[in-house]
Amino acid sequence: MKKKLRLYCGLLTLVLVAAIVCDLVHVSYSNSTDKEREELYFGKEPDEFSTTEEIEGGVRRKSKPTMCIDVNVQARHYPKDYALLSEVDGQVCRVDMKQVSLAIPADRVTQSKPFIITYCSIIPNVLLLGWLVVIVFQVLRSVARREVFVARIAKKLELAGILLVAYWVWEYIRSYIVTQILVQYVNLAYYDIKWFTPNFICLIMGLALMIVSQIILMGKELQEEQELTI
Amino acid sequence: MSIIVNVDVMMAKRKMSSQELAEKIGITAANLSILKTGKAKAVRFSTLEAICQALDCQPGDILEYRADEEE
Numbered sequence: 001m002k003k004k005l006r007l008y009c010g011l012l013t014l015v016l017v018a019a020i021v022c023d024l025v026h027v028s029y030s031n032s033t034d035k036e037r038e039e040l041y042f043g044k045e046p047d048e049f050s051t052t053e054e055i056e057g058g059v060r061r062k063s064k065p066t067m068c069i070d071v072n073v074q075a076r077h078y079p080k081d082y083a084l085l086s087e088v089d090g091q092v093c094r095v096d097m098k099q100v101s102l103a104i105p106a107d108r109v110t111q112s113k114p115f116i117i118t119y120c121s122i123i124p125n126v127l128l129l130g131w132l133v134v135i136v137f138q139v140l141r142s143v144a145r146r147e148v149f150v151a152r153i154a155k156k157l158e159l160a161g162i163l164l165v166a167y168w169v170w171e172y173i174r175s176y177i178v179t180q181i182l183v184q185y186v187n188l189a190y191y192d193i194k195w196f197t198p199n200f201i202c203l204i205m206g207l208a209l210m211i212v213s214q215i216i217l218m219g220k221e222l223q224e225e226q227e228l229t230i
Numbered sequence: 231m232s233i234i235v236n237v238d239v240m241m242a243k244r245k246m247s248s249q250e251l252a253e254k255i256g257i258t259a260a261n262l263s264i265l266k267t268g269k270a271k272a273v274r275f276s277t278l279e280a281i282c283q284a285l286d287c288q289p290g291d292i293l294e295y296r297a298d299e300e301e
Binding site for chain 2: 224225228229230
């Protein structure tokens with residue numbers, strides 16, 4: 001048991017170092033198609049984004065529900081040194097977009113490969129989180145019954161930690177795969193698609209839970225020793 | 231466990247039952263059973279004193295050290 005505790009503490013230290021290093025490292029991808037980029041422009045929303053219904057006195061436009069995918073972006077060099085500008089407290093400042101949300105009408109999602117792949121890749125995340133919620137309820141129920149320092153609780157907490165680690169690992173893989181797919185399909189003028197490593201907080205919490213599970217096992221041993229002291 | 235508790239032997243010598251001894255030393259019959267079967271992790275001096283008083287013996291009469299075969 002102490003071996004496991006040492007292993008988990010070692011992993012947590014490594015992850016904390018990696019979290020700091022990864023904050024300094026980013027990877028950007030340019031759209032590699034030969035298609036000419038369109039300009040970014042403000043325009044009238046296409047008709048497929050809304051429906052019209054007749055009302056007394058005329059026609060009413062109603063927006064259709066949309067589904068979105070979030071894309072991390074990084075500005076490339078604008079032509080003729082142009083930039084998106086705004087003002088803050090009287091000072092001109094440059095507007096840098098970090099993330100955009102690409103939306104299409106919900107009824108067109110099944111016709112769009114990047115949308116299908118993005119949404120299907122979230123299914124394992126949902127399953128992992130669902131399992132985690134079940135475990136949390138089981139642990140809370142045991143604690144309510146005053147069963148705290150028992151091997152069963154320690155195992156459940158260890159499993160919860162492993163699930164959080166697995167969630168982060170899958171999110172890491174998923175974000176990379178989705179970014180590679182988006183690079184092929186998304187044509188965004190002046191912006192490159194950027195891949196960020198997922199937030200390390202899930203990984204850190206998972207390892208912390210695994211450490212806590214070992215501490216609970218140690219507590220169980222101490223409790224047994226105390227109970228078996230005549 | 232390397233420390234053997236020979237309470238049974240002294241109880242037989244003094245013709246005392248487990249229930250009687252447990253009541254005299256102020257522990258439950260279950261705890262006395264844990265002590266007799268060698269499952270106890272530790273014994274308080276106060277309990278040892280009470281056992282010696284009840285059985286009129288020395289600690290050495292009821293505690294024995296036996297080296298483990300592995301050692």
